[in-house]
Amino acid sequence: MRRKRKVTDPEYEAISKAKRQAESNNISGAVSTLESYLEGCPQSAKARIALARTLIYDAKEVDRGIEQLNIVLEADADNVDALKASVTVLIKDKKNNKEVSEKYERLLVLESSAEVYNGYARFLRQQKLDFKRSAEFYEKAIRAAPGKYEYHQNYAVLLLNDIKDYQKAKEELEIVMKLNPGNASAKKNYDLLMKKKFDADGNVKKGKFSAFKRNK
Numbered sequence: 001m002r003r004k005r006k007v008t009d010p011e012y013e014a015i016s017k018a019k020r021q022a023e024s025n026n027i028s029g030a031v032s033t034l035e036s037y038l039e040g041c042p043q044s045a046k047a048r049i050a051l052a053r054t055l056i057y058d059a060k061e062v063d064r065g066i067e068q069l070n071i072v073l074e075a076d077a078d079n080v081d082a083l084k085a086s087v088t089v090l091i092k093d094k095k096n097n098k099e100v101s102e103k104y105e106r107l108l109v110l111e112s113s114a115e116v117y118n119g120y121a122r123f124l125r126q127q128k129l130d131f132k133r134s135a136e137f138y139e140k141a142i143r144a145a146p147g148k149y150e151y152h153q154n155y156a157v158l159l160l161n162d163i164k165d166y167q168k169a170k171e172e173l174e175i176v177m178k179l180n181p182g183n184a185s186a187k188k189n190y191d192l193l194m195k196k197k198f199d200a201d202g203n204v205k206k207g208k209f210s211a212f213k214r215n216k
Contacts, residue, residue: 011041015050027058045072049081056089065089083107087119097127114145122154131162149179153186160189166197166204 014037021030034051038044048068056065066089072082087103090096104120121137124130138155145151152175159169170193176186199205 010037011044011047015047018050018054022054022058027054030054031059043075045076045079045082048072049079049085052082052085062089077106078110080107080111083110084116084119087123091119091123091127094127100127112144114141114148114151117141117144118148118151118154121158125158125162131158134158135163147179149176149183152176152179153183156186156189160193166193169193170198 014033018030018033021027021033031051031054034047034054037047038051041047049072052065052068052072054065055061055068059065066086069082069086069089072079073086076082083103083106087100087107090100090103100123104116104123107116108120117137118141121134121141124134124137128134135155135158138151138158141148141151142155152172156169156172156176159165159172170190173186173190173193176183177190180186197204
């Protein structure tokens with residue numbers, strides 16, 4: 001009886017091999033594996049995105065990695081994975097704000113997910129200083145994934161440091177501690193909030209308050 005020949009997926013094999021190489025600190029080998037595969041299959045978006053991530057995060061060659069993402073987006077402007085990878089890198093520099101805004105606007109059309117809402121909310125807060133819209137998108141992220149404590153914590157930081165809605169911040173921090181009981185940062189901020197901003201009757205009192213830590 002003949003044995004069936006095992007069917008392989010060259011794209012999957014190349015990406016998996018590169019991942020193992022990167023994990024064993026053979027970064028140049030990982031880059032070479034993906035580049036070799038792409039020579040024969042230049043249209044592979046998955047392999048090119050994997051190469052971009054390897055260049056950006058492992059080889060620390062950010063510009064080369066962005067070039068690879070741009071190649072994918074030139075071929076398919078609606079590639080969600082490439083858009084996500086691109087904004088994650090570009091968001092770190094305010095000079096890229098216009099490009100990041102455009103890409104997030106595209107992402108919001110293509111994928112209405114909690115992850116995208118949260119990322120856009122952080123961008124609006126940290127780079128655009130648009131606190132009102134940031135709050136709107138944190139709320140969308142929370143509605144889409146109410147059990148994700150990180151979204152509640154990020155929203156609480158916005159409420160504490162920028163919007164100054166201490167009652168709402170208190171409620172969000174209470175949710176964080178319920179979802180993630182061992183969260184030391186949330187507990188610390190909550191205790192400080194109650195001490196500085198609430199009176200003995202549980203009412204918000206007036207006064208200044210120092211910056212709180214956000215969830216990383």
